Amino acid sequence: MSKLSKLKADRRSILKAGTAAAGLLAMPSILMAEEKKPKEIIVRAWGGAWGDALKAGVADPFTAATGIKVRMDFTEDNEIKPKIWAAVDQGRVPPIHVNWDTTTNATISALRGATVDLSDLSNLKGLLPSAKPKGLEGYPLVNTYAYVYVCAYRPEAFPDGPPKSWNVLIDPKFKGRVALYDDGIGFNPISVLVGGGKLSDIPDHMEKGYEFYRKLKANKPLLGEDADFTTWFQKGEIDVACTISVNAREAQQKGINVKWTVPQEGCKVDTDGLWVPKGLPGNEEYWAKEFVNFALTREAQQKWCSLLGLPPVYPGIEPPKDLVGDPSYPTKPEDFKKLISIPSPVLVKNQPIWFAKFNEIFQG
Amino acid sequence: MQSRNSKNIPASWKLLDLAERLLVTIWPARLNKYVGWGFLLPALLLVGILLIGLGYIIEYSFHELDLATYRLKAEYSLTNYHTFINRPVYLHILGRTMLASIIVTIITLILAFPYAYMLVRTRSAMMRKFLLIALFLPFFIGQVVRAYGWLIILGKQGFVNSILTSIGLPELDLIYNFQAIVFGLIQYMLPFAILLIIPAITSISEDFELASEGLGANWVSTFRHVVLPMAKPGLVGSFVVVFTLTMTDFAMPEILGGGTSDFIANAIYDSFFQISNPGLGAALSVLLVAIGSIIVTAIFYFAGTGTLGIRQKTR
Missing domain, CATH: 3.40.190.10 (Periplasmic binding protein-like II)
Known part of the structure; x- marks a missing residue:
C-alpha cells in the first residue's frame, strides 16, 4: 500500500470520524435548544x-x-x-x-x-x-x-403645591407622617445635599447628611420597604415619603390621591x-x-x-x-441634571457604612 | 411430631418469633440498661446538630468582613465584638430588647395566672369550653397575621382612632412605637404562659385551699401562701419561655415598630441580610445566646430546677 493510498484511507477514516464527532458535539446544543x-x-x-x-x-x-x-x-x-x-x-x-x-x-x-x-x-x-x-x-x-427615589406626597396635605425642598421631611407640621426606606437607601446622598453639603462631600464627608438625619429622627419618620409606602399612603398614615416612583404610581393607580415631585436638592437615580x-x-x-x-x-x-x-x-x-415630561422619567440630558447618580463601585464600598450609620441614628 | 407442630403455628407467630430473634441480635439483653438512652438518641442528635450550627456561628463571629470581596477574612479577629461595644446603637437595642422582655414577661404572667386558675377551677363546663376556645383560637392565627390585625385596629384610620375621632377626640399614635410592640407581644405570649401554668394549678389539690380557708385564712392569704408557692413550677417555666421568646422575637418589632424600635433579632437580621456582614450578625447572635443562657441559668439557680418538677439529688 502506497503512502498516498494509506493517506486516502486515513483521510476517509478521519472524515468519517470527524463527521461522527461533529454530530456528537452538535447533539448537546441541539438537545439544549430543542429538547432540554x-x-x-x-x-x-x-x-x-x-x-x-x-x-x-x-x-x-x-x-x-x-x-x-x-x-x-x-x-x-x-x-x-x-x-x-x-x-x-x-x-x-x-x-x-x-x-x-x-x-x-x-x-x-x-x-x-x-x-x-x-x-x-x-x-x-x-x-x-x-x-x-x-x-x-x-x-x-x-x-x-x-429609577428615581422621588418625593411622594398627598396633595391634600400640600394645598400650596408640591414640596419644594426635602426639608419638608423635618417640618414639625408633618411629625410622624413622613417615611423613608428602613436603611435610608435612596436618601443617603440626598441627605448630604439637603443638610447643606456638596456633591463632592459624598462619600467621604457625610456628616452633614447624618446631621440632617438626627433632625429627621425628631420628626418621628416611619421606616419601611416598598410595599409599606403604598399601604401607608392607602391608610392615611403618612403625608410625604422618599420612595421609588413605581410605588407612588402604584398607589395612584389604586385610586389613592398621591403625587410626586423632584425637590430642588434633586433625587437619587439608580x-x-x-x-x-x-x-x-x-x-x-x-x-x-x-x-x-x-x-x-x-x-x-x-x-x-x-x-x-x-x-x-x-x-x-x-x-x-x-x-411624559415627568421628572421621575428622565429622557433628555437636562432631565438628569436634577438627579444624583452615585456610581455602583462607590455604593458597594460605602452603602454598608451608610446603612450602619442610618441605623445607629434611628435606632439609637 | 415436631415438624407437624411447627406447621400448625400461625404465620403471625412465626413472624413475631423472627422479629424477636432479630431484636435480640441487634439489641442483646445486656444492652437493656441503655434502652432509655436509645430513646433519647434522636433528641440528642437534634441538639447535636444545633450545637454544630452554633459552633459555626461562633467561628464566623471571629472573622471580619472584607468589603472588596464581601467575604469574611481568613484571619481571626475580635473586630465584630469591638463593633458591638464601640457602637452604642447595639447596646441601646440590646437594652430595649431586655426591657421589653421583662415588661412583657411580668404583665403576661400577671394576666395568665388568673386565666389559668379560672380555667382549671371553674365548675361551669360552658365557661371552661369558652376559655379553652379563647385560648386556642390565637394559635390558629400566625404571629405576622396577628401583628397586621393590630395595624388595622390601632392604625391612624383604624378601629380605635375611628371611635376616638367620632366622639370628637384627637387621633392617637397607637402603633409604630415601643408600646405597640409590647402590647402585641403580650397578646402573642399569653396563650403560651397559660398553657404552662395550667398543669401546675391542676396539680394543686383543691383540698389544700379548702384546708387553708378552714383554718381561717382569707382568699388573699390562701393565694399567697398556698396557691402561689405550689404553682411555682408553672410560673418559672412560663417566665423562662415567655422571656426567651420575647428576647428573640423578630416579627412584632418589625411590623409594629415602624422601623425605629428594633430588637436585637432585627439587628442580627440586618447584619446578615441588609449589610451582608455574616461576621457581625454571628457575633450579635452569639451575644444573644450567651445573655439568654446566663439569664435562664440564673433563674434555675435561684428558683431551683425542682420548680420545674425535675427531681434533685438528696443527700
Whole structure:
C-alpha cells in the first residue's frame, strides 16, 4: 500500500470520524435548544406592581415563545442573596435561575464571584451605556432600567403645591407622617445635599447628611420597604415619603390621591438589573440567560418598563402617556441634571457604612 | 411430631418469633440498661446538630468582613465584638430588647395566672369550653397575621382612632412605637404562659385551699401562701419561655415598630441580610445566646430546677 493510498484511507477514516464527532458535539446544543428545556425557570422578583410588570412584560411572553413556564419567587432581594452565595460556595444548585436585583446588590454578588458572565447575549448590542455595569469586567449582570427615589406626597396635605425642598421631611407640621426606606437607601446622598453639603462631600464627608438625619429622627419618620409606602399612603398614615416612583404610581393607580415631585436638592437615580447565578445545570443556565436576553428585546423592554413607569435601557422607547415630561422619567440630558447618580463601585464600598450609620441614628 | 407442630403455628407467630430473634441480635439483653438512652438518641442528635450550627456561628463571629470581596477574612479577629461595644446603637437595642422582655414577661404572667386558675377551677363546663376556645383560637392565627390585625385596629384610620375621632377626640399614635410592640407581644405570649401554668394549678389539690380557708385564712392569704408557692413550677417555666421568646422575637418589632424600635433579632437580621456582614450578625447572635443562657441559668439557680418538677439529688 502506497503512502498516498494509506493517506486516502486515513483521510476517509478521519472524515468519517470527524463527521461522527461533529454530530456528537452538535447533539448537546441541539438537545439544549430543542429538547432540554427545563419545565420552568424561577425568577426572583419584587411583589406588587413590580412582579405584575415583569410577569406581563417579560415572563408571559417568554413562556409563549419558548413553552418554558416562569415561576416568580418573591423572596426579599436581601434574603435571597446569602442563599445563592451559600449554594455557589458549596457547589449546590442555586435556588433560582434569574435574580432581578438592585445594581448595587448584583455588583456585590459579582464581586463574590457568584454570577455568570452575560457578555455573549445577542441583545446587549445597541443598548444604552447604562446597561453596562460599572467597575466590573464584562457583563456579570445587565442593568435593565433606571429609577428615581422621588418625593411622594398627598396633595391634600400640600394645598400650596408640591414640596419644594426635602426639608419638608423635618417640618414639625408633618411629625410622624413622613417615611423613608428602613436603611435610608435612596436618601443617603440626598441627605448630604439637603443638610447643606456638596456633591463632592459624598462619600467621604457625610456628616452633614447624618446631621440632617438626627433632625429627621425628631420628626418621628416611619421606616419601611416598598410595599409599606403604598399601604401607608392607602391608610392615611403618612403625608410625604422618599420612595421609588413605581410605588407612588402604584398607589395612584389604586385610586389613592398621591403625587410626586423632584425637590430642588434633586433625587437619587439608580438602576436595577438581572443576573444569573453560577452552579445551574448547563441547560438551565442556558435558558436562564435566554430569559435575560429576552428581557432586553425592544418588545419586552417596552411593555415591562412602561408598566413600571421607568426608563428602559433599550433606546428610543417612548414613555407611558402619564409620564411624559415627568421628572421621575428622565429622557433628555437636562432631565438628569436634577438627579444624583452615585456610581455602583462607590455604593458597594460605602452603602454598608451608610446603612450602619442610618441605623445607629434611628435606632439609637 | 415436631415438624407437624411447627406447621400448625400461625404465620403471625412465626413472624413475631423472627422479629424477636432479630431484636435480640441487634439489641442483646445486656444492652437493656441503655434502652432509655436509645430513646433519647434522636433528641440528642437534634441538639447535636444545633450545637454544630452554633459552633459555626461562633467561628464566623471571629472573622471580619472584607468589603472588596464581601467575604469574611481568613484571619481571626475580635473586630465584630469591638463593633458591638464601640457602637452604642447595639447596646441601646440590646437594652430595649431586655426591657421589653421583662415588661412583657411580668404583665403576661400577671394576666395568665388568673386565666389559668379560672380555667382549671371553674365548675361551669360552658365557661371552661369558652376559655379553652379563647385560648386556642390565637394559635390558629400566625404571629405576622396577628401583628397586621393590630395595624388595622390601632392604625391612624383604624378601629380605635375611628371611635376616638367620632366622639370628637384627637387621633392617637397607637402603633409604630415601643408600646405597640409590647402590647402585641403580650397578646402573642399569653396563650403560651397559660398553657404552662395550667398543669401546675391542676396539680394543686383543691383540698389544700379548702384546708387553708378552714383554718381561717382569707382568699388573699390562701393565694399567697398556698396557691402561689405550689404553682411555682408553672410560673418559672412560663417566665423562662415567655422571656426567651420575647428576647428573640423578630416579627412584632418589625411590623409594629415602624422601623425605629428594633430588637436585637432585627439587628442580627440586618447584619446578615441588609449589610451582608455574616461576621457581625454571628457575633450579635452569639451575644444573644450567651445573655439568654446566663439569664435562664440564673433563674434555675435561684428558683431551683425542682420548680420545674425535675427531681434533685438528696443527700
